Amino acid sequence: MPLLEPVAETEVAEVLRPTFEGMKRKLQVVPHIWQTMAHSPGITQQTLGLNAAVNHDLDPKLRELAYVHCSRLNHCTYCLHYHLASAQRVGLTAEQTQAENLARFIEHHAYNEVEKLVLRFAEEWTRQPKVSAEVIEGLKRHLTPAALVTLAATCALANWTNKFNESFGVELP
Numbered sequence: 479m480p481l482l483e484p485v486a487e488t489e490v491a492e493v494l495r496p497t498f499e500g501m502k503r504k505l506q507v508v509p510h511i512w513q514t515m516a517h518s519p520g521i522t523q524q525t526l527g528l529n530a531a532v533n534h535d536l537d538p539k540l541r542e543l544a545y546v547h548c549s550r551l552n553h554c555t556y557c558l559h560y561h562l563a564s565a566q567r568v569g570l571t572a573e574q575t576q577a578e579n580l581a582r583f584i585e586h587h588a589y590n591e592v593e594k595l596v597l598r599f600a601e602e603w604t605r606q607p608k609v610s611a612e613v614i615e616g617l618k619r620h621l622t623p624a625a626l627v628t629l630a631a632t633c634a635l636a637n638w639t640n641k642f643n644e645s646f647g648v649e650l651p
Contacts (some may be wrong), residue, residue: 487513616627
């Protein structure tokens with residue numbers, strides 16, 4: 479049972495209605511995270527903006543790998559539901575998204591050097607006050623500055639949505 483109820487469709491702020499109608503047309507449903515976040519329309523709009531922005535400048539496989547890893551670390555079953563499907567759509571294998579493989583990614587053969595660095599970045603971003611210079615320097619050999627910023631934004635968004643969903647008990651539709 480959610481600790482914060484989603485906003486009823488008839489009660490959604492006017493400013494969010496076109497976006498929610500578009501979601502409903504595309505997905506046949508407005509995901510409960512957005513309905514719950516709709517208690518604050520400005521936060522919802524900005525989060526949706528960040529969600530759209532992270533779809534640029536970073537290889538989609540790396541983006542979804544980071545999002546799935548953050549979500550696993552935060553035990554967010556809601557985000558995992560959606561992002562495991564996204565990971566598959568962008569070409570990540572089931573082997574790459576399995577919890578037991580992610581838990582030991584450093585020595586696992588399913589990940590190349592860049593993917594291991596992305597996973598280290600996501601893990602450090604989630605668990606520590608900052609990401610180590612070693613990881614950032616390693617990533618700078620493979621990613622553009624824009625891709626690095628997008629990776630950071632992806633991990634920030636994942637941690638925000640993971641903790642939002644887990645804190646408020648957001649349920650899958």
